[in-house]
Amino acid sequence: MHKIAYVKLRPFGKVYRYLCDTEDIAEGDKVVVEGDFGLSVGDVLRIREDSIPVAKSIVRKATVEDIEVFNKNLLLEEEAFDFCLERIKKRQLPMKLLVVEATLDRKRIIFYFTAEGRIDFRELVKDLAAKYKTRIEMRQIGVRDQAKFLGGVGVCGMEVCCKEIISFFQPISLRMAKEQEVVMNVSKLSGICGRLKCCLRYEYYAEIEEVIQDEEIQEEEKEPEIKKISFLNKVLTDLEEEKKEEESD
Numbered sequence: 163m164h165k166i167a168y169v170k171l172r173p174f175g176k177v178y179r180y181l182c183d184t185e186d187i188a189e190g191d192k193v194v195v196e197g198d199f200g201l202s203v204g205d206v207l208r209i210r211e212d213s214i215p216v217a218k219s220i221v222r223k224a225t226v227e228d229i230e231v232f233n234k235n236l237l238l239e240e241e242a243f244d245f246c247l248e249r250i251k252k253r254q255l256p257m258k259l260l261v262v263e264a265t266l267d268r269k270r271i272i273f274y275f276t277a278e279g280r281i282d283f284r285e286l287v288k289d290l291a292a293k294y295k296t297r298i299e300m301r302q303i304g305v306r307d308q309a310k311f312l313g314g315v316g317v318c319g320m321e322v323c324c325k326e327i328i329s330f331f332q333p334i335s336l337r338m339a340k341e342q343e344v345v346m347n348v349s350k351l352s353g354i355c356g357r358l359k360c361c362l363r364y365e366y367y368a369e370i371e372e373v374i375q376d377e378e379i380q381e382e383e384k385e386p387e388i389k390k391i392s393f394l395n396k397v398l399t400d401l402e403e404e405k406k407e408e409e410s411d
Contacts, residue, residue, distance in 0.1 A: 163211040167220060169204040171197055172263055177329040181219040182209055192224040199272055199299060200265030203232045228266065235264045238271075242294065246273055249289045257281050260303070260311055272299040276308050306331050309355035316353060316361075323360040324353075334358040 167182035180195055187193060191206045196218055203224055224232075239262040247259050257277040264271045271294060275281075283300050290298045310324040324331070339351055339362055353359040 163213055164215050165209060166212045166216060167193070167209050168207045169193060169195055169220070170207055171195070171202055171204040177207060178204075178218075179212075179216045181216050183219055184223070187220060187223050192229065194221040194224050194228055194266065196221060197265075199263075199270050201267055202263075203228060203266060231266060235266065235268065238264050238268070242271055242273075242290070245293060246286070246290060249286055253286060255281060255283060255286065257283070257302075260308060268296060270297045270299055272301055274301050274303055274307075274311075276305065277302060305355045306357055306360075309353065314354045316359070317350075318361075322354060324355075328360055331360070332363060334360065334363045338362045 165182045167180050170177050243262045257275045260274045287298050313325040314322050316322045
């Protein structure tokens with residue numbers, strides 16, 4: 163068994179698995195890990211034993227110096243955001259800047275943005291590189307990542323799933339709504355991002371697939387075959403049977 167730490171990183175709250183080979187790290191600690199673009203500081207959400215190993219290990223538990231550098235980087239990110247936004251307006255680029263992330267060692271600064279199509283940001287990168295003298299990364303993200311970063315309240319009255327519980331996005335299809343016998347109204351099936359709601363997949367795999375049953379009813383006059391029994395009908399049927407049993411007792 164391997165000791166695995168689940169670490170949440172910025173900017174979109176994604177959770178990654180790291181091998182925890184030191185005893186001084188506990189849940190809630192801040193640690194230094196290697197992210198997609200370099201060293202970063204993350205929060206340990208939980209530590210579990212797992213038989214499946216992971217390639218990367220936690221570099222170290224965050225020191226006081228690491229936290230100081232991290233806080234200074236937050237100020238750098240705010241400054242870089244304002245400067246980049248000013249250059250975007252100056253060059254009239256059709257893009258929306260969302261967030262800026264600097265690696266712990268400041269060897270790279272990543273700018274996340276959304277746009278309807280491809281953007282020629284070569285001149286913008288030159289402006290940013292000349293200003294900060296480091297490697298610049300421009301990352302175009304989708305509307306679902308945008309919703310995850312900005313957050314919001316869904317029609318259920320709770321914070322959207324992508325912000326609250328989902329780490330990585332997975333494909334969602336209309337078939338999942340059909341299997342759950344949800345009304346096929348696109349406006350009601352869409353989240354605040356304009357795409358199909360993430361909860362369609364969550365409920366489909368966590369609940370509906372487990373209760374749908376395949377059955378064949380064979381009687382004298384060849385009744386039609388029942389291929390699927392909805393979750394709601396199954397619950398109502400069970401309640402009726404329990405009620406009959408209580409009345410007979």
